[in-house]
Amino acid sequence: MSVNTEHCHLDSELTLRDRTHSPLPIHTVTLTLTEQNIILTECRLTFQTSPELYQRIDTEALFNLKPELRGSLSAGDFQPEPDIKIEATLQPDLLPRLAEHTTNLEEAATYLQNLSQEQPNNPLLSTESWFALHVKQPRESGETGYSTFWAYLNPSVITQDNISSEQITEGMVNFFKDWTDTNLSELNQNTISESLEEINKAFEELTDTTLSETQDAILEALEEVTSAFEELADTLSETSEDITSSKQILEEIIDFFTEDDWPFTKIKGEPVLLTAFQGENGKWNCSAKVREEQEQFVFYSICPANVPENKRLAIAEFLTRANYGMIIGNFELDFADGEIRYKTSIDVQGDFLSFELIKQLVYANVTMMDEYLPGIISVIDGDVLPEDAIAQIES
Structure with missing residues (x-):
C-alpha cells in the first residue's frame, strides 16, 4: 500500500458559501492532499478567519461544528485578536469530483480558486462539505483551541469499506475521554445521548452509500460506547455536586486572569x-x-x-x-x-x-x-x- 501526502502553502482569499448560500470569505493557508495507491483519499484545507467572523461560524455551526461534537477549549476562551485558524477535511464523497478536474496539488488549489469566481455554489465551496478538525488561536501566553470529533475519527476513515467496529470504538472513546477530562461535571445521560445522537446522524449521512459491513460496524460501536458511558455517567452522578464546585472555582480563576490581562497557560488535564x-x-x-x-x-x-x-x-x-x-x-x-x-x-x-x-x-x-x-x-x-x-x- 502506497500512501503519499503533499502540502501546498497558500496565501490567498477564497469565498465559500454557507447553507443559505451567503458568502463566507476566508484566508487560505494550506491545502493538503493524501493519495493511497494513486487514489485521492483526503483533502484538507487550513484557513484563517477573524474572531468576529468565527462568531458567525460558531453560532451557525458551519463546517459541521455542532456543539455536541466539539472538544473543550485547551486554555481559555478565544480573544478579540489575533485570527483563528481552522483545519477542515473535505466530505469524502466529493473527492472524486475534485480529482476529476486536477492531477496535482497546485492544480487543485487553482481549481478551487477558479470555482470561487465561476461556480460559487459548487458543493466543493459549501461550508457543509467540510468537516472542521481543529480550531486554534495563537496567543502570547500559549495557544488555545479545541479539536472536534472528526479529528478522532476522520470522515475519510469512516467511509472505508474495511473499517472495523474496534477502530470506530477507539475513536469515539478517545474523543469522549478527552472531553470528560475537562467537562467531568457535565457528563450525564443527556449530554451523552445528545452527542451520540449527532454522531449517529453524521454516520448515517457519511455511510449512506457504503457497504452494509461498514454500517454494521458503526452500529456495533455505537451500542458499545453508549453502554460504557452511560455506566460512567451513573457512577459520577453521586459526586457531581463537588465536581461542579471545583469547576466553578477554576472558571472564576480563568475569568479573573483573562479580565485582569494576565497572560497564562492552563496545564492540560489539571x-x-x-x-x-x-x-x-x-x-x-x-x-x-x-x-x-x-x-x-x-x-x-x-x-x-x-x-x-x-x-x-x-x-x-x-x-x-x-x-x-x-x-x-x-x-x-x-x-x-x-x-x-x-x-x-x-x-x-x-x-x-x-x-x-x-x-x-x-x-x-x-x-x-x-x-x-x-x-x-x-x-x-x-x-x-x-x-x-x-x-x-x-x-
Whole structure:
C-alpha cells in the first residue's frame, strides 16, 4: 500500500458559501492532499478567519461544528485578536469530483480558486462539505483551541469499506475521554445521548452509500460506547455536586486572569494555571492551583533566585523572620532544592469565589514577593545577615 501526502502553502482569499448560500470569505493557508495507491483519499484545507467572523461560524455551526461534537477549549476562551485558524477535511464523497478536474496539488488549489469566481455554489465551496478538525488561536501566553470529533475519527476513515467496529470504538472513546477530562461535571445521560445522537446522524449521512459491513460496524460501536458511558455517567452522578464546585472555582480563576490581562497557560488535564509577574524588583513565575477535593484555591509566587545549599540555613532564618506577623500568606523554602515561594490560599467550600477575593489574594502575594525579594538576594549574593536584611526592608 502506497500512501503519499503533499502540502501546498497558500496565501490567498477564497469565498465559500454557507447553507443559505451567503458568502463566507476566508484566508487560505494550506491545502493538503493524501493519495493511497494513486487514489485521492483526503483533502484538507487550513484557513484563517477573524474572531468576529468565527462568531458567525460558531453560532451557525458551519463546517459541521455542532456543539455536541466539539472538544473543550485547551486554555481559555478565544480573544478579540489575533485570527483563528481552522483545519477542515473535505466530505469524502466529493473527492472524486475534485480529482476529476486536477492531477496535482497546485492544480487543485487553482481549481478551487477558479470555482470561487465561476461556480460559487459548487458543493466543493459549501461550508457543509467540510468537516472542521481543529480550531486554534495563537496567543502570547500559549495557544488555545479545541479539536472536534472528526479529528478522532476522520470522515475519510469512516467511509472505508474495511473499517472495523474496534477502530470506530477507539475513536469515539478517545474523543469522549478527552472531553470528560475537562467537562467531568457535565457528563450525564443527556449530554451523552445528545452527542451520540449527532454522531449517529453524521454516520448515517457519511455511510449512506457504503457497504452494509461498514454500517454494521458503526452500529456495533455505537451500542458499545453508549453502554460504557452511560455506566460512567451513573457512577459520577453521586459526586457531581463537588465536581461542579471545583469547576466553578477554576472558571472564576480563568475569568479573573483573562479580565485582569494576565497572560497564562492552563496545564492540560489539571486545574492549574501558569503565569508570570513583573514587579519593581524583578520578574518571576507564578502558579494558580485549585485543590479540587478540598475546594481550595492556592496561588504561588516562585522566587527567581534559587538558594545554594550553603545559604539555605541563612535564608531559612530570613524567611522565618519575614513570616512573623504575616497576616495573609507566608514564605516557604524547599530545603531539598532551594526553591523559595510565597503562598496565599483560601478555602471556599460552601461559598463563592469572587473576582475581588481572587484579586486580593493574588496581589497580596506578588506584593510580598516584590517587597522581600531584594532582601533574599542580599542574603544569597551579598553575605548580608538575615537580621540586617529584614531590618532594611521593614524599617
